[in-house]
Amino acid sequence: MEGLVSSRVIPIQVSSRRHYSAFLPTFSLHLRKRLNKGQVWMMKHPKSLDSIAASIQPLEASTSGHFDNKQPSKEVLELWRTADAVCFDVDSTVCVDEGIDELAEFCGAGKAVAEWTARAMGGSVPFEEALSARLSLFKPTLSQVQDYLEKRPPRISPGIEELVKKLKSRNTDVYLISGGFRQMINPVASILGIPQENIFANQLLFGSSGEFMGFDANEPTSRSGGKATAVQQIRKVKGYKALVMIGDGATDLEARKPGGADLFICYAGVQLREPVAAKANWLVFNFTDLINALE
16 A cells, blocks of 8 residues: 555556455454543444456556566575565555445545545555544444445455465465554455454544544554564564565555565555555566466
8 A cells, every 4th residue: 555655656457357255254342442432443344255466457568568677586486485474465465445435435435535535645654644634534433344344355466376375375474554444444455365363453442423534543553663573573582583564555564664574575466556566576467477486
């Protein structure tokens, strides 16, 4: 997920088809006590088993010929093959959508949020400010979020299920790290068989009547540099020897730092962000390349 830094962005053409997952979504409602009584957050999965796997035709030949990191070095390949943990961004990486924009559109405020995002791209905006400003434009209620989850199954990127399955078969731990909302990421995690404790994301907060109350500012991913912080926390607690971050944006690239990710792989199958792609250790346009490299 990205879009709050000034950069050239090249969208990749996307079409979709229905896909059925073997993982059963579940429902759960969690209450969290807060200073202001009545605030609740919800983790909800859609009733349908449907997810949508996107069929993407990357414009690689016409948009990416000048990058010299499309072929990994021996050192990068070795790190990828020996990693004991892989962290994925969600929006425009695991999924083909930007979650907050999709929710805003569903709630009837897609244009307003898109316009604000376009203005934000003109300069550097702290993530927490951008998140708060976008949400204030449509203030989704609990019932709207529930309705969205019922009617809009996740649209996952082609090959991601196979890649996650391959990593797990190699005893590699998989995490989802996102500036999006846990309520919308939980169904994705169910499809991919990723445990709840391996999700780092934001929380929408609702009042006792389901009214929008904001978001949980205690989540590391709710502020600038949050993904890097989350990766560092994971590594410190788990003691991984080699950790890889995969994503499309600058906030994902930030995770490659001392104590964080050893390797950053830029996935440009949905959005090609040239400044980010240029700094990646490895630039890929489909997950098949990563799967084949594990063989």
